Amino acid sequence: MFNIIKIRKLIKAIFFVSALINLSPSSKATQFFAIDSKNFSQSKSVNWVNNVFPKNIDVSSKRPFPRSEYNYRSNAKNEILHPYKDGSPKLLANSFDNKNELEIQSEIQSEENNILKAKGNVLVLYRGNILKADSLIYDKTQKTVSAKGNISLSIGEQLFKMNRFQYDFNSKKGYLLDVKGLIKTDNLIDDLFSNVETSDIKNSEISKEIFKEKVLNTPGALKNWILITDKIEIDGEKWKSEKAIFTNDLIELKQVKIEINSLEAISRKDQLRFKSSLNYLILDEKISVPFWFGERTLTKSGESFSFENRWNIGYDNVDKDGYFIGRKLNSINLFGDFFLDLEPQFLIQRSLQGHTKSFISKGDSITADKVKRDAYWEDYFGFNSRIKGKISNWNLEIDKQINSFDPDESSNSLRVKSNLSKEISFLNSIWDKSFFGVFRDRVWNGSLGESQVYIGYGSKLEKQNTWEVNGITKSETLSLGLGNFKGETLNSKNLVTSIKGSLLYSSDQKIPLNGNKVLNKFIDSSFKYISEPINKGLSLNTSLKLFYAFYKNGNNQQYLGFGAGPEFILGDLQKKYFDYTRISLLPFYKIKSGDSLFKFDQIADEFTLDIAFDQQLFGPLILKSNASLNLDSDSKDYGDFINSKISLNWKKRSYEFGIFYQPHNEAGGISFTLFGFE
Numbered sequence: 001m002f003n004i005i006k007i008r009k010l011i012k013a014i015f016f017v018s019a020l021i022n023l024s025p026s027s028k029a030t031q032f033f034a035i036d037s038k039n040f041s042q043s044k045s046v047n048w049v050n051n052v053f054p055k056n057i058d059v060s061s062k063r064p065f066p067r068s069e070y071n072y073r074s075n076a077k078n079e080i081l082h083p084y085k086d087g088s089p090k091l092l093a094n095s096f097d098n099k100n101e102l103e104i105q106s107e108i109q110s111e112e113n114n115i116l117k118a119k120g121n122v123l124v125l126y127r128g129n130i131l132k133a134d135s136l137i138y139d140k141t142q143k144t145v146s147a148k149g150n151i152s153l154s155i156g157e158q159l160f161k162m163n164r165f166q167y168d169f170n171s172k173k174g175y176l177l178d179v180k181g182l183i184k185t186d187n188l189i190d191d192l193f194s195n196v197e198t199s200d201i202k203n204s205e206i207s208k209e210i211f212k213e214k215v216l217n218t219p220g221a222l223k224n225w226i227l228i229t230d231k232i233e234i235d236g237e238k239w240k241s242e243k244a245i246f247t248n249d250l251i252e253l254k255q256v257k258i259e260i261n262s263l264e265a266i267s268r269k270d271q272l273r274f275k276s277s278l279n280y281l282i283l284d285e286k287i288s289v290p291f292w293f294g295e296r297t298l299t300k301s302g303e304s305f306s307f308e309n310r311w312n313i314g315y316d317n318v319d320k321d322g323y324f325i326g327r328k329l330n331s332i333n334l335f336g337d338f339f340l341d342l343e344p345q346f347l348i349q350r351s352l353q354g355h356t357k358s359f360i361s362k363g364d365s366i367t368a369d370k371v372k373r374d375a376y377w378e379d380y381f382g383f384n385s386r387i388k389g390k391i392s393n394w395n396l397e398i399d400k401q402i403n404s405f406d407p408d409e410s411s412n413s414l415r416v417k418s419n420l421s422k423e424i425s426f427l428n429s430i431w432d433k434s435f436f437g438v439f440r441d442r443v444w445n446g447s448l449g450e451s452q453v454y455i456g457y458g459s460k461l462e463k464q465n466t467w468e469v470n471g472i473t474k475s476e477t478l479s480l481g482l483g484n485f486k487g488e489t490l491n492s493k494n495l496v497t498s499i500k501g502s503l504l505y506s507s508d509q510k511i512p513l514n515g516n517k518v519l520n521k522f523i524d525s526s527f528k529y530i531s532e533p534i535n536k537g538l539s540l541n542t543s544l545k546l547f548y549a550f551y552k553n554g555n556n557q558q559y560l561g562f563g564a565g566p567e568f569i570l571g572d573l574q575k576k577y578f579d580y581t582r583i584s585l586l587p588f589y590k591i592k593s594g595d596s597l598f599k600f601d602q603i604a605d606e607f608t609l610d611i612a613f614d615q616q617l618f619g620p621l622i623l624k625s626n627a628s629l630n631l632d633s634d635s636k637d638y639g640d641f642i643n644s645k646i647s648l649n650w651k652k653r654s655y656e657f658g659i660f661y662q663p664h665n666e667a668g669g670i671s672f673t674l675f676g677f678e
Contacts, residue, residue: 103124103125104118104122104123104124104125104136105121105122105123105124105125106118106119106120106121106122106123106136107119107120107121108120113141114139114140114141115137115138115139115140115141116137116138116140117135117136117137118135118136118137119134119135119136120134120135121134122134122135122136122147124136129153129154129155129156130152130153130154131147131151131152131153132150132151132152132153133147133148133149133150133151133152134148134149134150134151135147135148135149142168142170143168143169143170144166144167144168144169145165145166145167145169146164146165146166146167147164147165147166148163148164148165149163150163151163151164151165156187157184157186157187158181158182158183158184158187159181159182159208159210160179160180160181160182161179161180161181161210162176162177162178162179162180163177163178164176164177164178165177167234172234172235172236173233173234173235173236174233174234175231175232175233175234176231176232176234177230177231178230178231179227179228179229179230179231179232180210180226180227180228181210181226181227181228182210182224182225182226182227182250183224183225183226183227184223184224185222185223185224185225186223210226211226211250211251211252212250212251212677213251213524213525214522214523214524215250215251215522215523215524215677215678216521216522216523216532216677216678217521217523217531217532217675217676217677218676218677218678219532219676220676221676222248222674222675222676223676223678224248224250224676224677224678225246225247225248226246226247226248226249226250227244227245227246228244228245228246228247228253229241229243229244229245230242230243232244237266238264238265238266239263239264239265239266240262240263240264240265241260241263242261242262242263243259243260243261243263244259244260244263245257245258245259245260246258246260247654248654248655248674248675248676248677249653249654249677250677250678251523251524251525251653251677252525254284254285255283255284255528255652255653255654255655256281256282256283256284256652256654256655256674257282258279258280258281258282259279259280259281259282259288260276260279261276261277261278261279261280262276262277263275263276264276276292278290278292279291279292283655283657284652291310291311292310310327310328311325311326311327311328312325312326312327312328312343312345312669313325313326313669313670314326314667314668314669314670315661315666315667315668315669316666316667317666317667318358318442318450318665318666318667319358319401319403319415320345320347320349320350320358320382320403321347321349321350321353321355321356321357321358321375322347322348322349322350322353323348323349324345324346324347324348324349324350324382325345325346325348326343326344326345326346326382326384327343327344328341328342328343329341329342329343329344334387334389336389336390337389337390338387338388338389338390338396339387339388339389340385340386340387341385341386341387341388342383342384342385343383343384343385344381344382344383345381345382345383345384346380346381346382347379347380347381347382347403350375350379350380351375351380353375354374354375355372355373355374355375356372356373356374356375356379356404357370357371357372358370358403358404358413359371359373359404359409359412359413360412361373362408365493366411366412366454366495367488367493367494367495368493376406378404378405378406378407379404379405379406379409381404381405382401382402382403382404383400383401383402383405384399384400384401384402385399385400386398386399386400391420393422394420394421394422395419395420395421395422396418396419396420397418397419398416398417398418398419399416399417399418400414400415400416401414401415401416402414403415414439414440415439415440415441415442416437416438416439416440417436417437417438417439417441418436418437418438419434419435419436420434420435420436421433421434421435422434426461429463430463431461431462431463432460432461432462432463432464433459433460433461434459434460434461434462435457435458435459436456436457436458436459436460436483437456437457438453438455438456438457439454439455440452440453440454441453441456442665443600443601444643444664444665445599445600445601445602445604446604446605446608446628446630446642446643447604447605447630447632447635447636447637447640447642448599448602448604450665451487451488451598451599451600452487452488452600453485453486453487453600454486454487454495455485455486456483456484456485456486456487457483457484458481458482458483458484458485458500459481459482459483460479460480460481460482460483461479461480461481462477462478462479462480463477463478463479464476464477471512471517472509472510472511472512473509473510474507474508474509475507475508475509476505476506476507476508477504477505477506477507478504478505479502479503479504479505480502480503481500481501481502481503482499482500482501482502483499483500484497484498484499484500485497485498485499485500485598487598487599487600488598488599488600489597489598489599490595490596490597490598490599490602496597496598498551498552498555498597498598499551499552500549500550500551500598500601501549501550502547502548502549502550503546503547503548503549504545504546504547505545505546505547506543506544506545506546507543507544507545508541508542508543508544509540509541509542510539510540510541510567511539511540511541511542512535512537512538512539513537513538513539513540513566514537514538515535515536515537515538515539515569516536516537517535518533518534518535520533521533523653526574527574527653528574528620528652528653529573529574529616529619529620529651529652529653530573530574530651530653531653531654531675531677533572534569534571534572534573534580535569536569536570536571536572537568537569538566538567538568539566539567539569540564540565540566540567541564541565541566541567541584541586542562542563542564543561543562543563543564543586543588544561544562545559545560545561545562546559546560546561547559547561547603549596549601551596551597552597555594555595555596555597556594557592557593557594557595557596557602557603558592558593558594559590559591559592559593559603560590560591561588561589561590561591562588562589563586563587563588563589563610564586564587565584565585565586565587565610566584566585567582567583567584567585568581568582568583568584569581569582570582571616573616576618576619577616577618578615578616578617579616580614580615580616580622581614581615581616582612582613582614582615583612583613584610584611584612584613585609585610585611586609586610587607587608587609587610587631588607588608588609588610589606589607590603590605590606590607591606592606604632604635605628605630605632605635605642606632606634607630607631607632607633608628608629608630608631608632608642609628609629609631610626610627610628610629611626611627611628611629612625612626613625613626620650620651620652621648621649621650621651622648622649622650622651623646623647623648623649624646624647624648624649624658625644625645625646625647626644626645627641627643627644627645628641628642628643628644629641629642630642641663641664642664643664644662644663644664645660645661645662646660646661646663647659647660647661647671648660653675654674654675654677655672655673655674655675656671656672656673656675657670657671657672658670658671658672659671
């Protein structure tokens, strides 16, 4: 029983995986036996044992467990417990205190010389939490507890298995051996820090295996992780492990795992502070990518972490003159729920070529053409930063980009975006309400090219829905916006300031024409290259859009857009060669009237053809491409691709790595994604 106790501490230590994944935790948890609190110091730090044990059960005393007349009867001094009345093959020791009930079941139970022993299918139940083991021993005098053999523990939604557990309540030291765990991040914070007395865990749940034979993909969400470690040492509030392995692949370890070395985790109130040495992202048991996450603090507030490579290698010919490299630093907790992310950058190509073409001449208008000039050491560096946090139930995010530290270029090298948003209930629906602000925001507008919003602020209300009816996938967006903007006029380099109100409605459908829709979306180890089965065959994609915008002085523009085209998917992506092909064509036509005051949002390119082509080349190597072909005969760019992206991806069941380039805005980079399963 007592190992239920301390293992909960293990889960807190394990919470360091939050640094690698995107968490959105809530709250829920339970408490177990409380050792006599008089024997422990009342410091501000949190003793996980005290948190886990119910304080109204005095397990440190020499009294035997109270007798339950329907479960056992005690026999004299040595307290050998026998089945009683119900004839059950298991023996039960119960402790009751109105709200709290602790139950230990086993085939054999005895107490002698203040040592409680339970053997044979030991089952400990408390407030919905369950512990199973082959044997358990608690020494009341020495205040030590140990459990051996096939230990399983569930706390809330978290499941752990191990072979050995031992803990000394006097020295506050112990260890766990051969630990495997299934961590559910949605409930992790709740399970660790709350005081909920009920749980949905059933007895059968704890018998489940950590690794699964079949799993279901959770698109856009990475909620479950597997932990493996040989040993975890406990020393007071500190937990240590020489090496811990995490994987998002619930089927096997072969494809991707994260090796955390020299892990230390320390509990402080409702926080967990941890650090490690050099760690590795290991792909296919062949490629090891080193990374650091340094010292971090995880709080009950729900701060979320995304697993991402801290090294950023990219290409931006407009702002950075080509190739650059950046390194994301550890998040800084400013106060409360507010965190600051920093990324210093070194602009490789600008420093090598010795000149820059990213700035206008000094003294020119901000709309003037950029010129070539010599680059100095201040121009060799850039900087990205992000502040994110919560204000009540609003989410605030401020992004800042600096492309030179030359003080004379301060206004021309700075770009800023800010957004304050929350979900609201409106007209019996859930909407996203946001307030925004931008400074020198780059906007790509098809054949009109790139333009800038020099200053803009306003508010937007948006609703998005996706659903399926009779095999037809439908999505719908309704957006209303009102703001004030300063930007280039439509037909000159002059600046204009105006209010802008807008309404956008879009409706898209994917209609299967032939082919078999996959009903069973579970996958097993035979799916090496995909995270979910592929829906093959021919389908028809349709798109409908309505847009209206008004400006000062009665100016307005609007359009009705519609399009329909085929999408063909062939192959299962399970063979090594050319077993997957996707081709999509979507012609789109706009019927428009009126004009904008601005260049950045003028309705352009009345007739386009969106093209997408994906092809497996060999094994997990896939070529992906998409582009928009301008078919507007009145456009100077008729017959040209106005939006395009090409990438070469290494795609596996549990992760995807890609290198991409966007010719239209001369930008590119590296992408990496981990997929989630349940």
